[in-house]
Amino acid sequence: MINLGLIDVVLLAFLVAITWAIIQLRDLFAAVMLTGIFSLISACLFMVMDAVDVAFTEAAVGAGISTVLMLRTLALTSGRSNPRFNRLELAPLLVVIAIGAALVYGTFDMPRYGDPQAPIHTYMAPRFIEQSGDEVGIPNIVTSVLGSYRSYDTFGETTVVFTAVIGVFLLLSDPRRGRRAGDALRDDIILRIGTKALVPFIMVFALYVQFHGDYGPGGGFQAGVIFAAAIVLYTLVFGLARAEKIFRRRRLELLVAGGVLLYGTVGVVSMALGGNFLDYSVLAHDPVHGQHLGILLIELGVGITVAAVMVSLFFLFVRRRQV
Amino acid sequence: MDPGLYNYWVVIVLMMSGLYVVIARSNLVKKLIGLNVFQVSVIMFYISMGKVDGGTAPILEDGFEIYSNPVPHVLMLTAIVVGVATLALALALVVRLYGAYGTIEEDEIAEMDDQDT
Amino acid sequence: MIEHLPILQILVPMLTAPLCVLSRRPLVSWGLALAATWFALATSIQLLIRVLAEGTISYELGGWPPPWGIELRIDLVNVFVLLTVTAISSVVLTAAPRSLEKEIAEQRHYLFYAAYLLCMTGLLGMTATGDAFNVFVFLEISSLSSYILISMGTHRRALHAAFQYLVMGTLGGTFVLLGVGMLYMVTGTLNIVDMGARLGEVGPNRTVLVALAVIVVGTSIKLALFPLHSWLPNAYTYAPAMVTAFLAATATKVAYYVLVRFVFRVFGVELAFTALRLDAVLMPMAILAMFIASTVAIYQSDVKRMLAYSSLAQIGYMVLGLSLASVTGLTGGIVHLFNHAIMKSALFLALACVVLRIGSTKLDDLRGLGQRMPLTSAAFVGGGLGLIGVPMTAGFVSKWYLVLAALEGGFWPVSVLILLSSLLAVIYIWRVVEVIYFQSPPEGAAAVKEAPWSILVPTWILVGATFYFGISTSLTVGVASKAAALLVNGDAP
Incomplete structure (x- = not known):
């Protein structure tokens, strides 16, 4: 029995409509905003399909960071695309129709949506669902798999973020001092007090997400993004100069690198204690306890790197002068 | 028409729309938007295959028997992070390209490249 | 320590990159990077000797057995690729400082070396891993860092070349991700050996055929196989001289290995060449590449x-x-x-x-x-x-x-x-x-x-x-x- 909810059908149709609007739009600001909405609706769909952690992350990343960075890029460059290049192009259209047709051909032997007998549900997943509670000892299976069974992937993911920020440091940091941006809001007393009151709350929420990832959706990545959001808010109200006094380039670099090193060190320590790389079971006398400790530490490493990377990205894009 | 494949077909339509934007549009930011749509649709593909009928979010709790598959969720968390990392780097390149060429239209940049040599 | 060699060879460059960032000084970061690359070379020689003597080595990350955990799997094929990558990386990095001084401002050298090490890490990681999704993760580490390295060229066209490569490379990486997803869907596993075995039971159905096509297209983009090569000439021409020497000898080679591995290890000769006729597509492309590019x-x-x-x-x-x-x-x-x-x-x-x-x-x-x-x-x-x-x-x-x-x-x-x-x-x-x-x-x-x-x-x-x-x-x-x-x-x- 195929169980395809109406909400699923409607949301997917929405996504298609938005994508086609993006194709047609000449105004890039509007296109970027639609991309943000696209991400939000995707996040809703992920919720519908039970992927709560993914929904959380997609909302934070797609509707949050990506949109902010794209808008700042447009502010630094130009906001309209040249209509000369906005025609319907026949050759690319034929190419994508051909590829699309091939892909549709490939779907016919796929297991049906929601089928509990599909190979992915019967082969690897049962162990995660039935035994991760005993082997790793935390309720959120996604966190168990991400932090322990496939922790090496997550280490790679942290390294990807680290790599990207090295690139942005290389590309955008300008030895010449930039014009200070974002000073305008400073005089508004309500905003200032409001922000001062709000920032600690956001940070506490970030910590909650950081350490509650074992039990509910959340974890280092989401926490890092939320923590960075607090700093971004602070910067918008109090100006870049004040924010940069706290988060100097040197300190940010230290944190960015430190998080990756913390992650790696957990793995190295487990090797020194006789386990394989990232085998947390050896970290404490009781293997499950060790798993807890290991996941806590590596999530902290992820959180530190991600928060520092997001703040660095924001500073680098904001400090950049308009050409 | 098989309703069990509806999700995958829409994913393919989205993916190809994204690919079309990447190939056919000359504006660099627009290309990146297309790339983003392309990546998100692949994420949608994975999450769709992870869904189990009557299942719930894979967080162990008493009273639930059927959980959706956590593995695609884990994989796609990584894919989302990779996507945003790529986007940040790409946007930094766009800012620098604008500084160097004064435009973010690829066709115009290519014209200037031709004159350079 | 000897049993940890497979991971150490990836881990040492991977963790030396943040150390380079912390050191900040051009000479110190070069020294660190040099030590890491030569260490990796020594490790891969050691691994080659062990593989020749004892056969394939498997290393279970996190102590979890595959397919639940990720394994590194070193056999005769990839140890040879690891040797190639580490040897070239070490020799090129040894030569690098004088050439870099001319092309990149000195206060950025430490970041450059970090990116170089990350690129090497990505290449080694995707070669050594035994997990199909992990290939994608390390592919992206190497890709992002190679975009960075290329964009450091002195001419403004380096920026354009890096951007073009980024767009093409991301498409390629996402195609690989899609293909891996389709294979995961029909086999239920992500481990490459396991996937190969289970795919044999599934046989050549429509999903498998399209998965093969998608993976071949994705890796061909990274490999720059004709006609998906358009990013390569500009990237090589405008990248800093040392970057070209490094990437030309390593990046496409590892992409070739990934293609070989998917075709022979996952699909197998029977499926890929007899049932799905992959040779009928690849041979003409290869011959065209030989002639058109040479001309x-x-x-x-x-x-x-x-x-x-x-x-x-x-x-x-x-x-x-x-x-x-x-x-x-x-x-x-x-x-x-x-x-x-x-x-x-x-x-x-x-x-x-x-x-x-x-x-x-x-x-x-x-x-x-x-x-x-x-x-x-x-x-x-x-x-x-x-x-x-x-x-x-x-x-x-x-x-x-x-x-x-x-x-x-x-x-x-x-x-x-x-x-x-x-x-x-x-x-x-x-x-x-x-x-x-x-x-x-x-x-x-x-x-x-x-x-x-x-x-x-x-x-x-x-x-x-x-x-x-x-x-x-x-x-x-x-x-x-x-x-x-x-x-x-x-x-x-």
């Missing part, structure tokens, strides 16, 4: 760009070896992977010398180089002979096996085509030789010194290797033929 190379006025097109042709040779689907063919392909890596990095390092002293790689500016920089010029000729495939050079060995494989497979016209395309290489190399030896230096050209020893010695080591491996083939062909047998006939338990 275009002849008309280039910039030597760096000419060598970039030559790389496209060489990729054609490697893929041709794959498409023949025989032990001899794959031996040729794998040996060529190694040999071309040495020859090309030798040639690009020689060009780095030229950039350092002359400031240009335009053919016109190279007139009379033979008198002005005799050692650099001779190194270029040495590498060029290898590229043509003159007997007693490494290039001859790999082409010999490709010709043999074509004859074995009953494709005698293909073996003629290999010889003909080598003639095209003679033409484009000769054009450079003529300019540097038989034309006088441009009037009023400033006197230039020979390149510094710090670059010349590594260049000549690679040139020496080009000749050494042309004469002594026990290491290259010895290992590669066993590796090819492993791939074609499957793993003996």
Whole structure:
């Protein structure tokens, strides 16, 4: 029995409509905003399909960071695309129709949506669902798999973020001092007090997400993004100069690198204690306890790197002068 | 028409729309938007295959028997992070390209490249 | 400690990158990076010895058995690729500082070295891993860092080349991700060995066919196989000289290995070549790449760009070896992977010398180089002979096996085509030789010194290797033929 909810059908149709609007739009600001909405609706769909952690992350990343960075890029460059290049192009259209047709051909032997007998549900997943509670000892299976069974992937993911920020440091940091941006809001007393009151709350929420990832959706990545959001808010109200006094380039670099090193060190320590790389079971006398400790530490490493990377990205894009 | 494949077909339509934007549009930011749509649709593909009928979010709790598959969720968390990392780097390149060429239209940049040599 | 070697070789460069960021000083970060790359080289030699003695090594990350956990799986095939990547990375990095001083501001060097190490990490990681999704993760580490490295070129076109590569590379990576997803969907596993075994039971259905196509397209983009090569010439031409020497010898090679691995290890000869006829697509593409790219190379006025097109042709040779689907063919392909890596990095390092002293790689500016920089010029000729495939050079060995494989497979016209395309290489190399030896230096050209020893010695080591491996083939062909047998006939338990 195929169980395809109406909400699923409607949301997917929405996504298609938005994508086609993006194709047609000449105004890039509007296109970027639609991309943000696209991400939000995707996040809703992920919720519908039970992927709560993914929904959380997609909302934070797609509707949050990506949109902010794209808008700042447009502010630094130009906001309209040249209509000369906005025609319907026949050759690319034929190419994508051909590829699309091939892909549709490939779907016919796929297991049906929601089928509990599909190979992915019967082969690897049962162990995660039935035994991760005993082997790793935390309720959120996604966190168990991400932090322990496939922790090496997550280490790679942290390294990807680290790599990207090295690139942005290389590309955008300008030895010449930039014009200070974002000073305008400073005089508004309500905003200032409001922000001062709000920032600690956001940070506490970030910590909650950081350490509650074992039990509910959340974890280092989401926490890092939320923590960075607090700093971004602070910067918008109090100006870049004040924010940069706290988060100097040197300190940010230290944190960015430190998080990756913390992650790696957990793995190295487990090797020194006789386990394989990232085998947390050896970290404490009781293997499950060790798993807890290991996941806590590596999530902290992820959180530190991600928060520092997001703040660095924001500073680098904001400090950049308009050409 | 098989309703069990509806999700995958829409994913393919989205993916190809994204690919079309990447190939056919000359504006660099627009290309990146297309790339983003392309990546998100692949994420949608994975999450769709992870869904189990009557299942719930894979967080162990008493009273639930059927959980959706956590593995695609884990994989796609990584894919989302990779996507945003790529986007940040790409946007930094766009800012620098604008500084160097004064435009973010690829066709115009290519014209200037031709004159350079 | 010895049992941790598989992960250490990836981990040491991976964790040295943040240390480089912390050190901030150009010389210190170079020292750290150098120690990490040479350590990785020593490790891969050690691994080669162990694999030859004891067979395939599996390392379970996190202590979880596959397919639940991720394993590193070192066999004869990938240990050879690991050796190639670490050897080239070490030699190029040793030569790097003098050339970088000229092209990149000194206060950014520490970040450059970090990106270099990350790129190496990504390449080693995707080679060593035994998990299909993990391939994607490390592919993206290497891709992002190579975009960064390329964008550091001095010309503004480097930025454009990096952007184009980023768009193409992301499409390629996402196609690989999609293909892995389809295979995961029909097999339920992500472990490559496990996936191969379970796919045999599934058989060639429509989803598997499309998964194969998607993965071949994705890896072909990273590999720059004709007609998906458009990012490569500009990327190689405008990247900093050292980056070109590094990437040309490693990035496409690892992409080739990923393709080989998916085709032979996951799909298997039976499925990929008999049921799905992959050779019917790849062989024409490979032959077209050999001819079109070599022909275009002849008309280039910039030597760096000419060598970039030559790389496209060489990729054609490697893929041709794959498409023949025989032990001899794959031996040729794998040996060529190694040999071309040495020859090309030798040639690009020689060009780095030229950039350092002359400031240009335009053919016109190279007139009379033979008198002005005799050692650099001779190194270029040495590498060029290898590229043509003159007997007693490494290039001859790999082409010999490709010709043999074509004859074995009953494709005698293909073996003629290999010889003909080598003639095209003679033409484009000769054009450079003529300019540097038989034309006088441009009037009023400033006197230039020979390149510094710090670059010349590594260049000549690679040139020496080009000749050494042309004469002594026990290491290259010895290992590669066993590796090819492993791939074609499957793993003996």
